[in-house]
Structures are given as C-alpha cells and as structure tokens.
Amino acid sequence: SAVISQKPSRDICQRGTSLTIQCQVDSQVTMMFWYRQQPGQSLTLIATANQGSEATYESGFVIDKFPISRPNLTFSTLTVSNMSPEDSSIYLCSVALLGTSTDTQYFGPGTRLTVL
C-alpha cells in the first residue's frame, strides 16, 4: 500500500475564488487520479493526472475549471477555479502503485470543500 496525504483537509471558500489541492504519495506510482464526491453521492472521476503532460479529463470536466499538474511521480495538484456553491464536495486523489499487477487504487483522505 501507500501513504497518501492531501492538503488542505478542508476549506471554506468564497464564490468566485480558486483553491489548489495538493496530493503527495510516499511511494513511486504509475497513475494518479482525481475524483469528486458530492454530498451524499458516489465518486466521479474528474481526470487522470499525467506526469509532464496535460491531464486526461472525463466527460463533463474541463481543464479551465479543474487545472491539474503532475510535475513528478509522487505529487499532483488539482485547482478548482472560479468556484460556485455547486463545487462544494469532497475531492479525493488516488494512485495506482508502480509494480503492482492489478489495477488497485489507493485513496487519499480527501479535501472537504465548502463554497459559500
């Protein structure tokens, strides 16, 4: 397994502002992902964070709203831009570990975002 940390753990933000969430892993990983979990809902994949290149976004998510960086194998950031109350969610990063033979993902503790 891996130890995954996210910062901040929670935040309360004003409408129209942006928040950058960090994800740090203590192991070498192959893939990193960002998910959104809206209140009382399941998880929805936002994008796959690719090292050194643009992230791959899922349908309904765009780079202008959710810019993602991944400068190395163990770190990624997700920015939630121009926030509105509808962006209030838990944002989770997950990783697939280098050398594993299955497609198992390990999740960070999440960032709980409230937009006023």
Added chain:
Amino acid sequence: GNSVTQMEGPVTLSEEAFLTINCTYTATGYPSLFWYVQYPGEGLQLLLKATKADDKGSNKGFEATYRKETTSFHLEKGSVQVSDSAVYFCAPSTSGTYKYIFGTGTRLKVLA
C-alpha cells in the same frame, strides 16, 4: 459502457447479524472487482478485491466472490460489529485502464 448497480441503503442491522450487500455490474472484457469502505469522516479504504472469475476476496471477516455468470460481486459478513458502520462502495474497473465505475454506495449502520 460499464455500469454498476448496488443495493440501496441505509441498511440497519443489530450486532452479530448477517450482512449481504448486493452488487451487479455490466462491463466489457474482464474487469477486476473491488469493494471500498468509507468510515465516517474518512477517505476510501480498499476492503477487498477479486481479479478473475470465481476468485473470492476477503478481509476483516468480509467476503465477496467474483461471479462472472451472474455478473455479481455481493459483499457478505457473517457477524457484523458496530465498528463496521460505514458506507460501502462496489467498484468494477475497466479492464486495463485503472478506471473504476463506483456504485452509489450503501450505508450500513450496526446497532449495539
């Protein structure tokens, strides 16, 4: 595309009761199948997994068997504890892509 149907909650049980949470899926290819658990205020933790037909995943007294013929991966535990109270997510992966399709989650509440 792939999809997953998970038993709706909440499920309320008494301690030591038998638990079943149903999960069925549709998928192309041969997905790996996962159950994740989310305890109150925490992130998701991998509970168990199975990667091919007839495999049984198990952990912490929970079990689930990969049933290809019925495309199901039902979660069971013989005797639940109060500490098992959490939300459980069934998640088949898309073969070879690491992408999961998460079920809606089933909230379990175990009463002492």
